[in-house]
Structure formats: structure tokens, C-alpha cells
Amino acid sequence: MSQAATSEPRPRAGRTPHGRRRVRSALALAAMDLFAAQGFEATTVDQIADAAGVGRRTFFRYFRSKEDVVFPGHDEQLAEVVELLESADDAEQPLVVVSRTAEMVLDMYLTEPEVSLRRFALTRQVPSLRDKEIASIDRYQRVFARYLRARFAGEDNGDLRAAVVAAAIVAVHNHVLREWLKSGGELDARAALRAGTRLVQEALSSTWDGGGEEQVVVGVVKTKASPDAVLDQLQNALRSLPR
Secondary structure, eight states, rough: OOHHSSSOOOOGGGHHHHHHHHHHHHHHHHHHHHHHHHHHTTHHHOOOOOHHHHHHHHHHOOOSSGGGGGGTHHHHHHHHHHHHHTOOTTTSSSHHHHHHHHHHHHHHTTSSHHHHHHHHHTTOOOOOHHHHHHHHHHHHHHHHHHHHHHHHTTEEETTHHHHHHHHHHHHHHHHHHHHHHHTTSSSOHHHHHHHHHHHHHHHHHHSSSSOOOOOOOOOOOOOSOOHHHHHHHHHHHHTTOOO
């Protein structure tokens, strides 16, 4: 019996996670090449599938429409973000968890730079794709805010705090991503994101006092005055502080 007859059959490309990513990326690149060459409206799903070397049915296993092909993997990424937030340790600071998750979202763009750079050029030209991009960003912000509302539950202004933190982290992520895209993929985006999220953490820490805990200040002085006199002076000083 020949070696070909006895060897194990090779799995199809789309049967493994790596294979699915490869097919999805091939479809996205083929689509964006066609969009650039002949326009978004003039390009059909059949043309995209042919250019990627797959059938029409394969295309629809990965994407619902030709609009979706411009944003490959976003639904899977959003599900991973939800899972990461839900499994986060409650002992960790919420801002640290969300900042780390934002880096995971950024990695989705960095691991497929060719797709990301072509999409950036395309979304500047097609308003409907720009609208879809904005909607996808809003989905991440709502997921972050939902997680933070649960973490800040019961605190003063917890819902407001969750909305502000989610918006700030997403704003940093989007700024860094745009700068990376404008640089043609040359910017160290991960370092820039970490620096930006640290700024957010520092700024918000000066606004909120770490979860509403009371702060206690203790002063030690040498004096010949009696304890009662010192207590009176301290109370008078505290009463004079702005509320």
C-alpha cells in the first residue's frame, strides 16, 4: 500500500483556529483590493470569494455581508473581551483590568497590520464603513462600562464613574490606534497605550479617592499645651477647611 494511501488526510484550512484566521484574512485582503480597484459599491461577494480562492458559501460562513468583511474577527474579539472581564479577579483595580483589556483589543489590529492599514484607508473613503467602525467602537465602550458599573456598584456616582472611565480608556485606545495607523504601523502602539492608560489612572485617582474610602490624616507635633487644648485647635482647624 502506498504512503499516500496510508497517510492521515490533511485537515482543511478552515478546520483549525489558525486556518480560520488565514481564510478570514485572505477574504478581507481580497475584498479591500477589489474595493480599492473598482469601488465598494461595484464589488460583489462572488468577486471577493473568487479573488480569495474560495466559494460563495465559504464567504458566508465567515461574514454576513461585504460590509462585515472589512472588520474581520470583531465579533469573536468582543466575545473574548466579555469573557476576560467576567473572569477578572475582583481583587484587581478595575482601571487596571480595563486597561489590560484595551491592550488586548489593540493587539487585534497589530497582529494583522496589512488588513488594519488597508481598512484605515478604505473607511476614510466609504461613509457607510466609517459608520460601522464607529458602531463597533461603541460596542467595546458599552462592554467596558457594564463591567465597571458592576465593580462600582453601591458607590457614590458609581454609574457616572463607570461611564467616564470607559469613555476615557476607549478614547486613549482610539487615539493610539489612529497614530499607529498614520505612522504606517511604525509607532510602538503598545507602549503608547500603556502610557496613555497610566495618565487616565492618575487623573481619575485625583478625582475619585479609590472607591469612596475615607482618608485619614494623622499629625504628630511636640507641644507644652494640654491634650484638650491641642484637640480644640485641631477641631477649629478642621472646621475652617473648605467642604
